[in-house]
Amino acid sequence: MKIYSCETHIDHALEVFVVEQEKFPIMELLPDEEKLSTKCAYCEELALYLVVD
Template sequence: MKIYSCETHIGHALDMFVATEKEVPIMEKVEEEEKLSTKCSYCDEQATYIVANK
């Protein structure tokens, strides 16, 4: 599972990941070259973080 999140929705993304996957996620920053094309999973803002399991 991979969730893209902006600064505003990072708490929600972490909560949803734990509720769905039942494990602690890895949170990484979106690479600079990917920022322009990567949107938050919850709104139309640019994603700042990737919440994933591997």
């Protein structure tokens, strides 16, 4: 599971991951080149984080 998230929705993304996967995720900052084109899974803002297992 991968969730791209902006600063506003990172708490929600972490919570959703834990509930659905039943384990703790890894939260990574996106590289600068990906920040320019990747949208948050919950809004239209640019994603800053990637939540993965």
